[in-house]
Amino acid sequence: MYPLTPDDPRTVGPHRLLARLGAGGMGKVYLARTPGGDLAAVKLVKDDLAHDPEFRARFAREVRAARRVRGPFTPAVFDADTDAEVPWMATEYVPAPTLKEAVREHGPLPSESLPVLVSGLTRALEAVHEAGLMHRDLKPGNVLLSPHGPQLIDFGLARAVEGTVLTRTGQTFGTPAYTSPEQIKGRDMSPASDVFSLAGTVLFAASGEPPFGPALPKESLQRILSGSPNLSVVTEGPLRDLLARCLAKGPEHRPNTSAILDALADVPMPQTAHAWLPDEVTDDVRRLRKRQAGERTHTGRARWRRPALIAGAAAAALVLVVGGGYAFTALPGSGEPADDTANSPGDGPATGESAGEGTADPAFASEEYQRSLWSADGVAFSPDGERIYATGSLYFSVWDWRAGEITAFLDPSPSETDINTHGTMAAVHADGVGPAHQDRIELLRDIDGTLTQETVLVYEEQGTNPRNPALSSDGTRVAVVANELDRDDIEHVIHVWDVPTGERVLTIPLLGPDTFTYVFDLEFTADGEMLVGTVSDDFERVLGVAVWDADTGDWVHYFEGPGNMGFVPHPTDPSVMALLENTDRVRLVDLGTGTTLRDLGRIGEDDPDAGFSFAFSSDGERLYVGVEDPYDVTDLLGTVWDTGTGEVLRDGDVLLPGPVSPHPRDEFLAVLDSDAGQLLVLDGGNLTVVDEMD
Structure with missing residues (x-):
């Protein structure tokens, strides 16, 4: 990630650029903040391509197809403007190193990582091919190593530059070492061409070298046509045999994605899917995620x-x-x-x-x-x-x-x-x-x-x-954080709308004992008379939790940090909320006075990278804390308190790996494990899993 230079734009479409992620044959890629506050990777094409009519037509067609690609191993294309003066597209941002970067920094992946890499890339290609696309440029630089599995990027875009100024002037798009024989010969390509590139990428992961050995581009192309790949870098067995079939010279002899997935049934996989990466790469991901967390706080x-x-x-x-x-x-x-x-x-x-x-x-x-x-x-x-x-x-x-x-x-x-x-x-x-x-x-x-x-x-x-x-319980008022436009520089405020009349009735400036610039996690109390929000300084660090009078905008109370803070209002008692402070301590407090009503104690999870989601039961008699940690490879166990007595009902023996929400009659508990891609339903009494949806 690199800082923006004076020559870089500051916005692309509605997205504000934050940094440069890299550049390639087609253009530059930027880290951006979307209007909704999320992070995105925005690809801005090169000026010479932007003025090439053939490229623009192909780019528009490929982007339309790419937006149909959906799957856990392909970051979604969610926005684009192919008619802009300089066309662009925006995808989900995955904070992870490329396979090329990881191998360069830490060496080849261990043998137990390779089946997961093959499986994830195959499923990614399956999604790309079902959308009517071919990747055409699958290589180590287009594979991100996420804890959830590999992420395949830039699918379909290689075709957009075919026949354009980029190729007419003798430049090549993509990496010759991973090109299929039919692509070199100029014959019709098919999904089997991507399968060839997939196998070559896996051999690079196993050895740190291209599948046919390091060589100049012309020699690499000749080796692909007549030489043999270095399969010895993979342990002898079903995986090596599978890769050999994928690297067959003739596309008709290569397995399709379904056949690859079937063959992987005979290949041993890591016991824990989230532990597929070596520790050094996981540490790199952790650092990138922390940087992303900083950017999210900034938003x-x-x-x-x-x-x-x-x-x-x-x-x-x-x-x-x-x-x-x-x-x-x-x-x-x-x-x-x-x-x-x-x-x-x-x-x-x-x-x-x-x-x-x-x-x-x-x-x-x-x-x-x-x-x-x-x-x-x-x-x-x-x-x-x-x-x-x-x-x-x-x-x-x-x-x-x-x-x-x-x-x-x-x-x-x-x-x-x-x-x-x-x-x-x-x-x-x-x-x-x-x-x-x-x-x-x-x-x-x-x-x-x-x-x-x-x-x-x-x-x-x-x-x-x-x-x-934030919506009041009776539905008559809604509050949002918004940009204040009556100033030379952008300042954030809270707007309160009266729903029956459709009028904006209150603007609350972000003034208080500290210099606040943003509010997030905004909520009304149960009676709608107070607003509560977590406040930050320059979007970078949490300062505390603020309480305002929802009718006048006046300060009611301020719960000062330090530490990562959060809250959830009581569902029936408008004067009470649960407050998280100093990262891991929870207490019930009086909103008006700040008085501690009950000190519930520490959350059982002491990982500093963990995040927490709070929910009261519908009757307010229990407080659930779900634990979220994208780096933890074990089940994440939450904490449950009796809010009336302060007794810890469950700690370290109930699966609460993410956001939780109780059934209206507290008969069940819904838990979202987004890292594992599962929605769990727990029995409201004993908190055992009664339903599990993938």
């Missing part, structure tokens, strides 16, 4: 996560939202399709209208849901307890948890969402691009399983970028 997101959707979240089955410009889309077989007649976002509020059902392309849907829990960071039950929402930044899906199936997703998803216990949802869209995509807050209501849009609160000013919504 107003802390490593500590509140349960963004507390028990009793709104639910709907398969519905299409009218007037709001997005839809719940049904999976195949989940219902008869209805006409997609949603109004555009610029049509204004549509009040009291209920929705029909949407439909989804089956191929797209299967891939979308394959990656759903890798994108989610919040979980909640519906008011009747029959459905579960898995939500994240720009992600919203609905599960029939008893059937173990995803039944719908919200597309496009809001930037962020908050849902109260009565089934009202505040969906924030921080688009800020043109009148049809104004910054807005949409209020929707779950009525007997159907989602009805109640109103739309629209920002007339562009660039307000509302986020971190």
Whole structure:
């Protein structure tokens, strides 16, 4: 990662650039902050390619196809502008070293890592090929080493430069050492060409050298056509045999992705999937994740996560939202399709209208849901307890948890969402691009399983970028953090909207005992009379937890740090909240006076890299703490307290590896393990797993 130079742009589309990640034959790649506050990798093409009509046409076609690729081993392409003066595309940012970097720094991967590498890359290619693409440039520099498995990047983009100024002037795109024989001969390529490159990439991981040995490009191409790969770097056995078949000169003799996955059944895998990387590489990932955590704090997101959707979240089955410009889309077989007649976002509020059902392309849907829990960071039950929402930044899906199936997703998803216990949802869209995509807050209501849009609160000013919504329990007020535009420099404030009138009734400046620049994890108390938020200084460090009067904006109390702090308001007593401070200590406090009502003690997990998610039971008699740590290779065990007595009910013997949310009647507990890609349902009494969904 490199700092921006004076020649680098500061924004690309709606995304603010933070640093340069690298450069390649097609252009530069930047680390960027999205309007919703997340990090993204933005690829900006080279100027000469930007003025090449053939490239622009191919780039647009390949980007459209790449946006259909969905899977846990392929970072999603979620934004692009192929018509811009300089075309660009934005993908999910994966803080991990490339295979090339890891081997250069620490040497070849151990033999036990290779089957996981083969499996992950094969599944990535499977997703790419199902979208109608070929990668065409699979090489060690296009493979990221994540704790979850390898991540394949830049799929499909090699074709965009074929026949352009880049290749007409004699330059090559890609790395000759990993090119297939048919590609060298100029013959038709097929998915089998990617299989050849996959095997060569794995041999590099095993040896630190290209599959046909180090050589100049011309010699490398000749070796690929007539030489033999160095298979001896892989231990003799079924994996070596599989790689040999993948490196066959004729594409018709290579296995396809399904056959590779079948063959891997005979190859021993590591006992713990998350431990597939050597310690040195895991340490590199840890450092990059910490840097990412710093960037997230800079965007107003802390490593500590509140349960963004507390028990009793709104639910709907398969519905299409009218007037709001997005839809719940049904999976195949989940219902008869209805006409997609949603109004555009610029049509204004549509009040009291209920929705029909949407439909989804089956191929797209299967891939979308394959990656759903890798994108989610919040979980909640519906008011009747029959459905579960898995939500994240720009992600919203609905599960029939008893059937173990995803039944719908919200597309496009809001930037962020908050849902109260009565089934009202505040969906924030921080688009800020043109009148049809104004910054807005949409209020929707779950009525007997159907989602009805109640109103739309629209920002007339562009660039307000509302986020971190907080919805009162009665649904009459919603608060967001927003940019204050009446100043020469951007300053953040809290806006409070009155939902029935559709008016913005209060602006709360971020003033207090310290210099605050941002608020995140914003919440109303149970009675809606106070607002609580975690505050930061220059987006870099948490300072404390602040409490405001929601009617006047006046200060009520300030819980000062230090340490990573978080909170969750009590679901029934508006004067009480649970407070996390000094990273690992929890107490119940009086919001108005700051008095400690009960010191619950330390959280059992003492890993400094762990994050925590809090949730009260629906009746407020229990406090659950889920533990989230992307580097921990063991099961993460949470803590449960009796809030009335302060007794530790469970500690170190209940699986709570992430955000938790109780059933409306406390019969069950939903737990999201996004690292493992699982949604768990626990018995509300003994907290044993009763359902497990992948």
